[in-house]
Amino acid sequence: MKGLATFAASAGLLWACSEGLTLSQRTNASPKVVGFPVVRKSVPNPLKRDQLRRRSGTVQATLDNEETLYFANATLGTPAQTVRLHIDTGSSDLWVNTATSDLCTAKGKACTAAGTYSANDSSTYSYIASDFNITYVDGSGASGDYVTDNFTLGSTTLKTLQFGIGYTSSSAEGILGIGYQLNEVQVQRAGKSAYLNLPAQLVSDGLISSNAYSLWLNDLDASTGSILFGGVDTDQFQGTLATLPIQSESGGQYGEFLLTLTGLSLGDTVIAKDQAQAVLMDSGSSLTYLPDAMAEAIYDQVSAQYDSQEGAAYIPCSMASNSTTVGFTFSSPTIQVSMDELVIEISSSSGKPLTFSDGERACLFGIAPAGSSTPVLGDTFIRSAYLVYDLANNEISIAQTNFNATSNNVVEITTGTAAVPSATVVQNPVTATAGATNEAMAGTVTLGAGGTATATSKAKSGAKITMPPMKLTALAVSLGMLYAAM
The missing domain is CATH 2.40.70.10 (Acid Proteases)
Known part of the structure; x- marks a missing residue:
């Protein structure tokens, strides 16, 4: 029987630590893979949380009003701003809250744990368009700007990674979507061409050879789990x-x-x-x-x-x-x-x-x-x-x-x-x-x-x-x- 469990997980050749995310860039002599740990939080209401994932359109993403599930710690911008992102294979966009969003200001410290991003505080920020918008069947959603900025996992930084800023949002947690580029909001909502999301950017930057990753959640009571980009752990x-x-x-x-x-x-x-x-x-x-x-x-x-x-x-x-x-x-x-x-x-x-x-x-x-x-x-x-x-x-x-x-x-x-x-x-x-x-x-x-x-x-x-x-x-x-x- 499985009860409530909160655990930190390691990925690939990396081991989790309480301080946050570690991402390893492989040397030429090693497999070209990128792995990172995920941390799992409790969800007091899994059925309600799943219901919120059912969106009214073709863009699938996760907007949780409850606590999130697996997440990774990362930074955005220059100087670095720390954010905690819910890892989601069912969506394709990375998006984060801003401290001035309706949710973050209305509920006081609702966004404190997951962190927020301020475009004005980053010297490497670049605006793209104001067409980031996801709407769900229950009326919740997130909307704001598409931008680019530096995105860092551990010691590895992806330059000018595109992501969304939720100026209006129903989720205190940001999302790290790693699905098909076709499912990006920019494609489905705005009718534009796809951009390089995280998996595609890892390929483009030469950190992994192919747009592929493996997922190992492990036992519900276990203390480890992993996501490994560009590799398989046999x-x-x-x-x-x-x-x-x-x-x-x-x-x-x-x-x-x-x-x-x-x-x-x-x-x-x-x-x-x-x-x-x-x-x-x-x-x-x-x-x-x-x-x-x-x-x-x-x-x-x-x-x-x-x-x-x-x-x-x-x-x-x-x-x-x-x-x-x-x-x-x-x-x-x-x-x-x-x-x-x-x-x-x-x-x-x-x-x-x-x-x-x-x-x-x-x-x-x-x-x-x-x-x-x-x-x-x-x-x-x-x-x-x-x-x-x-x-x-x-x-x-x-x-x-x-x-x-x-x-x-x-x-x-x-x-x-x-x-x-x-x-x-x-x-x-x-x-x-x-x-x-x-x-x-x-x-x-x-x-x-x-x-x-x-x-x-x-x-x-x-x-x-x-x-x-x-x-x-x-x-x-x-x-x-x-x-x-x-």
Whole structure:
């Protein structure tokens, strides 16, 4: 069973320290890779946080009103101004708050922990345009200027890196988006050409050979995790990396990390087979969101109770010690996710455990229904997988993670096809079809006296979900949900 964890993580050949980020520039005799540590904070409300990520347009980014997840410490400008940035594979822009933004001034010290950026205080700042703007379905967002300035990670500085300044914002944390350039706000909103975001700039400056990076979140209870640009750490996964094509979007373009989920199992029980379901690999999503029928089938097997009002499922906490795993199949490779990665402790605002009506302790389950949204494999899945995002070749290589690896063997990702070391291309991979139409689920789990949850039907209903299924409202807030994820 996993509780709240706050940890510092190391990346590649680098080890984390409490003082902040370290980034290593490799010598000519070493693999050309760039790694940096990430620090994970607690998220008291993962479902609400995920709901805020669902934006109303084609630009995907993270705007958290809660505490952020994984972040890195960096500096911007001359002299250096320290900022803390939420690392997000699901977005493509780096943006930061300014101390004079509505959020930072209205809430006093809301932006103090993450830091802010002042263009007027930097001698290397250069203005580009006032067309940085992201809007979310709940009305939140960020807007301001696109600028360039020096960006430093550890001892390595990228000159004139483009980023956004949020003069109006709903997030106290800045964002370090490392997705496809096609997904940049400048492209999607302003209709302009793409610019060099961080991964592309690392290639352009010769710090890495290819626009690719590996992600290892490690066990939820672990003290280490890593993001490695331009390289793979073969000690952090088991077996062989299996390379799968990223699914293109309309017009054959690539904007998001979509893979094809072909099967789902729970132990020896087949939940779904012969599927062609596009799923988004999103490290910025706390939970995993599956097509409703798949989620409901798993709930039936593990005695989870679903509350449609909260978009959350509750499960007996004792299931954390169950040896059954959930298997996610992608044409050929299957990633097994253990129950203790899916069972999340929660408690009432008074600190008392949440229980079902029969007195058994209740936990939050790390799988939720996707409803009408694109299914997402978030942190409750990704922690069990080692992922290599190869943006240059539009591929993702995947393997079962090696939790708590104690050694490192970093190998450079080179240029050209088959550039990812220790990877085998999956033959005849299934191509995703249009997302399945989900029949909405219904059911309630309500609090009784003393923090007791009374569960009712999990049956499907003809009624349509009218809110994003990951929304967690006043009930979960009052329960004091605590959860750490990227």
